[in-house]
Amino acid sequence: SYDLTQPPSMSVSPGQTANITCSGHKLGDKYVCWYQQKPGRSPVVVIYEDYKRPSGIPERFSGSNSGSTATLTISGTQAMDEADYHCQAWDSRTVVFGGGTKLTVL
Amino acid sequence: QITLKESGPTLVKPTQTLTLTCTFSGFSLNTYGVNVGWIRQPPGKALEWLALIYWDDDKRYNPSLNGRLTITKDASKSQVVLTMTNIEPVDTATYYCSQRRIATGVKDPPFSYWGQGALVTVSS
Numbered sequence: 001s002y003d004l005t006q007p008p009s010m011s012v013s014p015g016q017t018a019n020i021t022c023s024g025h026k027l028g029d030k031y032v033c034w035y036q037q038k039p040g041r042s043p044v045v046v047i048y049e050d051y052k053r054p055s056g057i058p059e060r061f062s063g064s065n066s067g068s069t070a071t072l073t074i075s076g077t078q079a080m081d082e083a084d085y086h087c088q089a090w091d092s093r094t095v096v097f098g099g100g101t102k103l104t105v106l
Numbered sequence: 107q108i109t110l111k112e113s114g115p116t117l118v119k120p121t122q123t124l125t126l127t128c129t130f131s132g133f134s135l136n137t138y139g140v141n142v143g144w145i146r147q148p149p150g151k152a153l154e155w156l157a158l159i160y161w162d163d164d165k166r167y168n169p170s171l172n173g174r175l176t177i178t179k180d181a182s183k184s185q186v187v188l189t190m191t192n193i194e195p196v197d198t199a200t201y202y203c204s205q206r207r208i209a210t211g212v213k214d215p216p217f218s219y220w221g222q223g224a225l226v227t228v229s230s
Binding site for chain 2: 001031033035037042043044045048049054086088090093094095096097098099100
């Protein structure tokens with residue numbers, strides 16, 4: 001089976017940049033989505049097809065994907081960005097999610 | 107406005123079969139490119155994709171569930187049903203249904219719309 005690996009947690013100071021990684025074998029050959037999930041809420045897509053932002057998602061969210069690592073970057077992180085972030089890709093006609101990263105803003 | 111809502115039992119006994127229904131509005135599962143999936147999340151843990159059904163009735167399953175899953179659709183009722191056999195306590199989770207849609211310029215659409223989730227507890 002295909003695995004996507006994320007750091008379980010990370011912290012960032014308000015106003016700084018958070019880089020959340022997602023690693024998988026030849027992940028750069030696949031499209032990656034990122035979902036934000038706040039406590040008790042359903043996930044919300046913040047990035048799809050590696051770098052595209054859905055309407056309504058702030059410009060401070062960006063994405064990249066190359067080699068074996070995809071990265072979600074949050075520039076000028078705000079307190080409201082504190083959440084779990086999940087990466088997702090397709091492999092062999094099945095959907096795979098990463099283990100999720102808990103982002104703390106402090 | 108697209109909405110999805112999961113429904114089903116909140117408590118299931120081990121070895122039983124779980125049946126969950128996703129009732130949606132704002133789109134048709136007869137429309138080209140539309141698909142609906144099920145994703146679950148055990149308390150405090152990661153998202154796990156379970157199954158997906160396409161507008162043309164094509165289906166995909168998470169192979170790690172070893173054939174325990176069946177996904178069906180009733181487009182006339184705007185519903186997607188997931189059954190999971192031989193339920194175990196490790197299947198305790200919040201179960202979400204979610205919609206994605208293939209569209210012009212979007213080769214790999216995300217799960218754009220999610221239901222609120224339904225917590226299912228497996229216990230004797």
